[in-house]
Amino acid sequence: MDDLKKNNNVTEDTNVTRLPLTSDYVFKRIFAREENNSMLKDFLEAILNIHINKVEVKNPELTPNMADEKLGILDLKLDIDNEKVVDVEMQVSNEHNIKERSSTYLSKLAAEQLKAKQNYKELKKIITINILKYNYLERNSYHSIARMKYEDTNPIEFVDMGYKKEEEEATNTFEMHFIELPKFKQKNPDCNTKLEQWLWLIDGSEEEKVEMSAKENEEIDKTVKELNKLSKDPEEVAKYEEREWSIMRYNVEMKTNRELGEKDGEARGREEGRREGRREGEKTTKEKIVKALKNMNLSIEQIAQAVELTEKEVEKILKVQEPYKKANKLFHPEPTIVDVNGTKVGGGHLGIMA
Numbered sequence: 019m020d021d022l023k024k025n026n027n028v029t030e031d032t033n034v035t036r037l038p039l040t041s042d043y044v045f046k047r048i049f050a051r052e053e054n055n056s057m058l059k060d061f062l063e064a065i066l067n068i069h070i071n072k073v074e075v076k077n078p079e080l081t082p083n084m085a086d087e088k089l090g091i092l093d094l095k096l097d098i099d100n101e102k103v104v105d106v107e108m109q110v111s112n113e114h115n116i117k118e119r120s121s122t123y124l125s126k127l128a129a130e131q132l133k134a135k136q137n138y139k140e141l142k143k144i145i146t147i148n149i150l151k152y153n154y155l156e157r158n159s160y161h162s163i164a165r166m167k168y169e170d171t172n173p174i175e176f177v178d179m180g181y182k183k184e185e186e187e188a189t190n191t192f193e194m195h196f197i198e199l200p201k202f203k204q205k206n207p208d209c210n211t212k213l214e215q216w217l218w219l220i221d222g223s224e225e226e227k228v229e230m231s232a233k234e235n236e237e238i239d240k241t242v243k244e245l246n247k248l249s250k251d252p253e254e255v256a257k258y259e260e261r262e263w264s265i266m267r268y269n270v271e272m273k274t275n276r277e278l279g280e281k282d283g284e285a286r287g288r289e290e291g292r293r294e295g296r297r298e299g300e301k302t303t304k305e306k307i308v309k310a311l312k313n314m315n316l317s318i319e320q321i322a323q324a325v326e327l328t329e330k331e332v333e334k335i336l337k338v339q340e341p342y343k344k345a346n347k348l349f350h351p352e353p354t355i356v357d358v359n360g361t362k363v364g365g366g367h368l369g370i371m372a
Contacts, residue, residue, distance in 0.1 A: 036242075037249045039220045040151055040199070042108040043080070043261040046094060047254065048244055049106075050078040057244070060237035062098065062106075064212035065147055065161075065195060073098050095127075097142075103127050106147045110265060116154055120146045120194045128191075147195045149220065160201035161213070164194040209234055308335045 037044045049058045052075075059073050076095040093107040105123050109116060127144045155162055166188040202217050208230075209215045215231035218224060219238055232239040248254050304325050311321045318336075322329045 034246075034250050036222070036245050037255065037258055038222050039245070040108060040110065040149075040222065041258055041261065042093075042110060043258050044245070044248065045108045045220075046080065047248060048241065049094060050075050050080075052078070054241070054244060057237045057241045058094075058096075060212070060235070061216050062096070062104070064216045065197070066145070071099050100142075102143045102145055103131065104145045104147065107149070109148055109150045109152075112150075112152045112154065116148055116150065116196070117194075120148055120196075124192050124194065141191055143191055143193065145193045145195065147197070149197045149199065151199055153198050153200050155196055155198065160198050160205060160217075162196045162198075164196070165190070166192055305335050308332055312336055 039045050039048065048054055049061070055073065055075075058075070059070050062073060063070050074097045076097060077093075093105055096104040096106065098104055105127060107123075123146050124144050128141060131141055131144075132138070167186050168184070168188055171184065197217070199217070199221050203221055203223065207214045209218060209227060212235065215235045215238055218227040218231050219241060222228065228242065232242050304327065307325050308321055308327070311324060316324070318329050318332050321327075322332045325332070
């Protein structure tokens with residue numbers, strides 16, 4: 019609902035506020051329609067910077083229980099020129115997992131192809147396009163493209179094979195696009211490129227930029243008119259509002275669950291800390307008793323029995339203070355006596371040498 023309040027754009031012949039393309043429902047409602055295929059094609063050409071002959075929407079339907087679905091379910095699955103499989107998703111809420119989510123989608127789309135073809139060489143290029151209403155990546159760009167590339171050669175692993183230029187791309191099968199709308203708005207570009215024009219329409223906050231884009235690009239002009247028509251349809255507005263309320267409830271539930279989880283974690287942490295403190299206290303007390311009994315010249319065996327520890331545990335406590343265990347009387351309380359041809363030395367026996 020916040021998008022509708024912030025969006026001051028109105029249709030050209032009434033005061034009805036234009037529904038925002040940043041809504042995943044509105045986005046799919048516009049671009050999934052077969053009669054709007056030329057708009058979708060132009061939009062994809064702007065992002066992928068390629069020429070497209072044909073684009074087919076594989077999931078044009080809107081689910082009946084749309085309001086109860088999890089966020090992000092209203093994506094567009096596309097086939098471009100029978101060569102590329104593309105998933106376009108409008109991300110309205112930062113769940114702090116977009117990189118993992120996008121890479122998982124790549125794997126899923128690859129697996130779906132292999133089930134049908136069972137031939138790696140026939141695998142179509144797979145692309146995910148993520149349009150984000152929030153900043154996420156630590157990058158100085160509003161449009162970031164990720165592909166699988168080799169890391170620089172480690173000098174100690176270098177082998178001179180005579181290659182003047184090494185391969186950089188590991189595979190061109192997978193590609194991820196991340197468009198961060200707040201960064202785009204912060205840059206505040208003109209409407210010179212097709213991508214800039216489309217992003218000003220999707221952002222929807224600058225009506226002057228939207229009008230300029232519509233004048234420059236016929237497909238954007240058609241999209242604006244479609245949006246205006248959609249925005250005047252009470253049934254479509256109701257579906258948009260239903261979806262937005264669903265998203266709001268979902269976000270509140272997620273936030274509440276996180277807060278409850280954090281409180282539970284803190285409580286468990288405090289209890290574990292208390293238990294650990296008690297264990298440390300008991301350990302420190304026993305160490306003090308062991309050392310006190312040692313000072314009373316008790317044997318290791320006697321100390322172990324007194325404090326209910328093993329002899330090895332007692333030795334471990336005392337070894338820091340008592341080095342030279344083989345010569346230390348604590349460990350060997352009986353004196354050492356040596357018999358030399360019937361003459362005893364040590365243990366109170368006096369020996370005189372001439």
